[in-house]
Amino acid sequence: MTNKNKAKNSKIKNSIIKNSRSNSKDTIRRILQHIRPYRFQLVLSLVFAVISVALTLYAPILIGNVVDLIAGPGQVRFAGIMPILIQILAVVLLTSAAQWLMNLCNNKLTYYVAKDIRTRAFHQLEILPLKYLDSHPYGDTISRVITDVDQLSDGLLMGFNQLFTGVITILGTLGFMLSINITITLAVVLITPVSLFVASFIAKRTYRMFKAQSETRGEITSLVEEMVGNQKVVQAFGYEDRARETFDGINERLRECSTKATFFSSITNPATRFVNGLVYAGVGIIGAFTAMRGLISVGQLSCFLSYANQYTKPFNEISSVVTELQNAFASARRVFDLIDETPQEPDAPGALTLRQVDGGVELRDVSFSYNPEVKLIENLNLSVKPGQRIAIVGPTGCGKTTMINLLMRFYDVDRGEILISGHPARQITRDSLRRSFGMVLQETWLKTGTVHDNIAYGRPQASREEVIRAARSAHAHSFIKRMPEGYDTVITEDGGNLSQGQKQLLCIARVMLCLPPMLILDEATSSIDTRTEIKIQQAFAQMMEGRTSFIVAHRLSTIREADVILVMKDGRILETGTHEELIARKGFYAQLYESQFAN
Structure with a gap:
C-alpha cells in the first residue's frame, strides 16, 4: 500500500472515530433532555442512593467495633456487643428500605423516559413523508421504535441503579478510609487509575460494535417481517432456500457483531476484578504492618479491608454499566436518527380548511418524479368538472397511481400546481383535503x-x-x-x-x-368475483352519483360508463374522451381495448 493510500485510510479512520465521539456526546445530551422533566425523581433517587451508601459504609465501623470488643482471649465484653448488634440490624433494615425506594424512583424515571421517546418516535412516523416509508424497510423502522427503545430503557435502568450508588460508594469509602488512615488510603488511590484505564480502553471499542449489532438486528427483523407477512408468495415461488440463505447470511453477521461486542464487554469485569484484587492485597499487606506497629487496631484493619472491598466493587459494576450504556447509546442513536428525519412539509400558514367541496379538480403544468434522474410526469394538464367520472387507464408504470398520490398529497408536485374546488392544494390543510376523498385501493x-x-x-x-x-x-x-x-x-x-x-x-x-364529495377507486374490484363485481359496480354507480370520481382500472370493461377516459403513457395524457370516441379514433386506447377482447 502506498503512503498516499495509508494517509487516506488513516484520515478516513480518524474521521469515523471523531464522528462516533460526536454522535455519542450528542446522544447523551438528547437523553438528558428527556430526563429533565423527571428531575424530581432523579433527585429523590440520588438522595436515597446517598442514604443507602452512607448506611452501608457505616456498617463496617460497627463491625470493627465488635471485633475490637472480642480482640483478646478472655476479653469479650458481651454487654457492649449487644447494642452494636441492634444498631447493625437497624442499619440493614434502613439500607434495604432506601435501596427499594431508590429502585422505585429509577424504574419510574427510566420507563417514563422510554415512553416519551417511543411516543416521540411514533408521532414522527405519522408526519414523515411517504417517500421515507417507501424507501426504508418496515422491519428496520419497527425495530427502531420497539427494540431499540427497549435496549435504551434497559441500559438507563442499569445505569441509574448501579452508576449512582457506585460513584457515591467510591467517594464515601475514600472519605471513611481517610478518617482511619491516610497512608493506606493513598495506596488504594494510586492503584485505582489502572482499573479506570482498563474500563475506558474497552468502552471506547464497544460503542461501534453495539451500534453495528443494533443495525444488523434491525436488518434481520425487517427480513423476518417480510418473509412472515408474505409466506404464501415465498412458498408459491419456491423461495424458501434463497430466503434461508439470506437469513443465514444476516444471522451470521449478527452473530459476529454480537460475539465481538459481548467479548469486549465480558473482559471488562475480569480485568477490573484483577486490579481490584491488587488493591485488596495491597490494603491487607500495608494494613497488617500498620496494625503490627500499633497505628491502627485489629477492628480498624477489618474495617479497612471491608472498605477496600466496597471501594473496588463499584468499579466492576460501573465497568458493566458502561458496557450496557454503550449498547443503550447505540440504540438511542438509531431512534434519534428516526426522530431527526425531515418531516413532511407542514401546512402553509393560514391554510384553508375545506368545508364546501364542489368536486372541481384542475392540474396545471404538473411535473413530478420519485427520482430526479428518472422522469415520470411532465407538464400534465387536466381539468375535471364537478361530478364527472374520470377513468385513468394505461400500461403499468405510466403514472396512474402516481397521479392519485399527488391528488391526495401523499407526495407534493415538483412543479406546477393542483387546484381543488378552485383552491391550490398546497394552501389547503392536508387533513381536510384527504377527508374530501374516499379511497378504495x-x-x-x-x-x-x-x-x-x-x-x-x-x-x-x-x-x-x-x-x-x-x-x-x-x-x-x-x-x-x-x-x-x-x-x-x-x-x-x-x-x-x-x-x-x-x-x-x-x-x-x-x-x-x-x-365524501370525491372518490378514488384504484382497481377497487380486482379481488372480487365477476357476479359480485356487477353488484358492486351498481353500488358504485349509485355512490358516484353527483360526486367527482377518479377510477384507475386495468379491466377496461369496468370504465365504459365513465364521462371522460384519460389514456396515459410515460407520464403523459395521450388521449381523452368517452369510450365510444376513443374506440372510433382507433388510437392507443383502441389497441388496449382490442388486446383485452381479441377473442
Whole structure:
C-alpha cells in the first residue's frame, strides 16, 4: 500500500472515530433532555442512593467495633456487643428500605423516559413523508421504535441503579478510609487509575460494535417481517432456500457483531476484578504492618479491608454499566436518527380548511418524479368538472397511481400546481383535503378489531344501523352475518381470517359509510368475483352519483360508463374522451381495448 493510500485510510479512520465521539456526546445530551422533566425523581433517587451508601459504609465501623470488643482471649465484653448488634440490624433494615425506594424512583424515571421517546418516535412516523416509508424497510423502522427503545430503557435502568450508588460508594469509602488512615488510603488511590484505564480502553471499542449489532438486528427483523407477512408468495415461488440463505447470511453477521461486542464487554469485569484484587492485597499487606506497629487496631484493619472491598466493587459494576450504556447509546442513536428525519412539509400558514367541496379538480403544468434522474410526469394538464367520472387507464408504470398520490398529497408536485374546488392544494390543510376523498385501493388494509370497528374506521361515531346500511350497499352484509359474532367478530391482523374478496368488500363498505364529495377507486374490484363485481359496480354507480370520481382500472370493461377516459403513457395524457370516441379514433386506447377482447 502506498503512503498516499495509508494517509487516506488513516484520515478516513480518524474521521469515523471523531464522528462516533460526536454522535455519542450528542446522544447523551438528547437523553438528558428527556430526563429533565423527571428531575424530581432523579433527585429523590440520588438522595436515597446517598442514604443507602452512607448506611452501608457505616456498617463496617460497627463491625470493627465488635471485633475490637472480642480482640483478646478472655476479653469479650458481651454487654457492649449487644447494642452494636441492634444498631447493625437497624442499619440493614434502613439500607434495604432506601435501596427499594431508590429502585422505585429509577424504574419510574427510566420507563417514563422510554415512553416519551417511543411516543416521540411514533408521532414522527405519522408526519414523515411517504417517500421515507417507501424507501426504508418496515422491519428496520419497527425495530427502531420497539427494540431499540427497549435496549435504551434497559441500559438507563442499569445505569441509574448501579452508576449512582457506585460513584457515591467510591467517594464515601475514600472519605471513611481517610478518617482511619491516610497512608493506606493513598495506596488504594494510586492503584485505582489502572482499573479506570482498563474500563475506558474497552468502552471506547464497544460503542461501534453495539451500534453495528443494533443495525444488523434491525436488518434481520425487517427480513423476518417480510418473509412472515408474505409466506404464501415465498412458498408459491419456491423461495424458501434463497430466503434461508439470506437469513443465514444476516444471522451470521449478527452473530459476529454480537460475539465481538459481548467479548469486549465480558473482559471488562475480569480485568477490573484483577486490579481490584491488587488493591485488596495491597490494603491487607500495608494494613497488617500498620496494625503490627500499633497505628491502627485489629477492628480498624477489618474495617479497612471491608472498605477496600466496597471501594473496588463499584468499579466492576460501573465497568458493566458502561458496557450496557454503550449498547443503550447505540440504540438511542438509531431512534434519534428516526426522530431527526425531515418531516413532511407542514401546512402553509393560514391554510384553508375545506368545508364546501364542489368536486372541481384542475392540474396545471404538473411535473413530478420519485427520482430526479428518472422522469415520470411532465407538464400534465387536466381539468375535471364537478361530478364527472374520470377513468385513468394505461400500461403499468405510466403514472396512474402516481397521479392519485399527488391528488391526495401523499407526495407534493415538483412543479406546477393542483387546484381543488378552485383552491391550490398546497394552501389547503392536508387533513381536510384527504377527508374530501374516499379511497378504495387494490391493496386492502384492515386493523385488528371487530368488523364494526373496521367499517367505522373513518367515522368512529357511526351507529350500528349506519354501518349495516353501508355493508349492505357494499354487498358485505350477507357474509358478515355468517361470521361467528357477526359485526362483533374480531378480525386478526390485516384481516388474516378473511378472503381477499371479503377484505375488499369491507374496505368498500368503509368508504360507503363516509361518502365524501370525491372518490378514488384504484382497481377497487380486482379481488372480487365477476357476479359480485356487477353488484358492486351498481353500488358504485349509485355512490358516484353527483360526486367527482377518479377510477384507475386495468379491466377496461369496468370504465365504459365513465364521462371522460384519460389514456396515459410515460407520464403523459395521450388521449381523452368517452369510450365510444376513443374506440372510433382507433388510437392507443383502441389497441388496449382490442388486446383485452381479441377473442
